[in-house]
Amino acid sequence: MIKAIVTDIEGTTSSLSFVKDVLFPYARAKIPAYLQQHAGEPEVRQILAEVDDLAGGGLSLSQQTQQFIAWIDQDQKITPLKSLQGMVWRDGYRQGAFKGHIYPDAAKYLQNWKEAGLGLYVYSSGSVEAQQLLFGYSEFGDLTPLFSGYFDTRIGGKREAASYKAIAERIGLPAERILFLSDIEAELDAARAAHLRTYWLVRGQSVDTAAAHPQAADFAGIHLQ
Incomplete structure (x- = not known):
């Protein structure tokens, strides 16, 4: 049983369609500004460190941002991307941008x-x-x-x-x-x-x-x- x-x-x-047409475009649009505002926070710093590990290190914040955008466009199931998307979506849900x-x-x-x-x-x-x-x-x-x-x-x-x-x-x-x-x-x-x-x-x-x-x-x- x-x-x-x-x-x-x-x-x-x-x-x-909710994920592809609502959540993904919202994250893609909001990630650059979100990283500019929150890059110094411990949780975001950890995510950026994971990106550096995957990319071989030494990326600037701008390059890290572009890496996230590229992963979204490629529909990659990469853990640091998923973690960052979750943070951006948290703001969207709380602000009533979508349900x-x-x-x-x-x-x-x-x-x-x-x-x-x-x-x-x-x-x-x-x-x-x-x-x-x-x-x-x-x-x-x-x-x-x-x-x-x-x-x-x-x-x-x-x-x-x-x-x-x-x-x-x-x-x-x-x-x-x-x-x-x-x-x-x-x-x-x-x-x-x-x-x-x-x-x-x-x-x-x-x-x-x-x-x-x-x-x-x-x-x-x-x-x-």
Whole structure:
């Protein structure tokens, strides 16, 4: 029996367009000024040090800024970029520039599963802070009380089985009791290799009963038994 559910965000609980068309452009536009204002703060200095490590060191603030912009344009899943985006989005959420998009079916079933006693977790390439902001400032209000934990790329890549093994260890349940939800087949393959159960969200598409993973058009189509 499933005891915990780990969910992806983009394309699973939230629309891809919200991330691609709202969050990413907002961060791209705001990062230069944000770095100018906050480069001396410890948390930002740590991120800039990580950029230097990745780029071989010796970058000016202007060069570091351009590196962030290039990574955004290339849709790179790089940890210091995700951390900085989370900080910029925090300002945007708090200022009311946008609210986190959540599919109505996802909001409903996450609440139902929580009330049924299941542990709920998030695993996304976006930083933990970005995850908490999206659910905390969602169109359905603050949904963060539903979740018992959050995981990002600091635990490992989403297409690596070792990441899911580490998540199962953190949750403290046998992998077979954990269900992972995603819209990306390669992520589901990695989770299955770590012995997690899987469900493939195919929003806007027909369900293929012969697919490599059980498919659902939305959360209402997910069967836990």
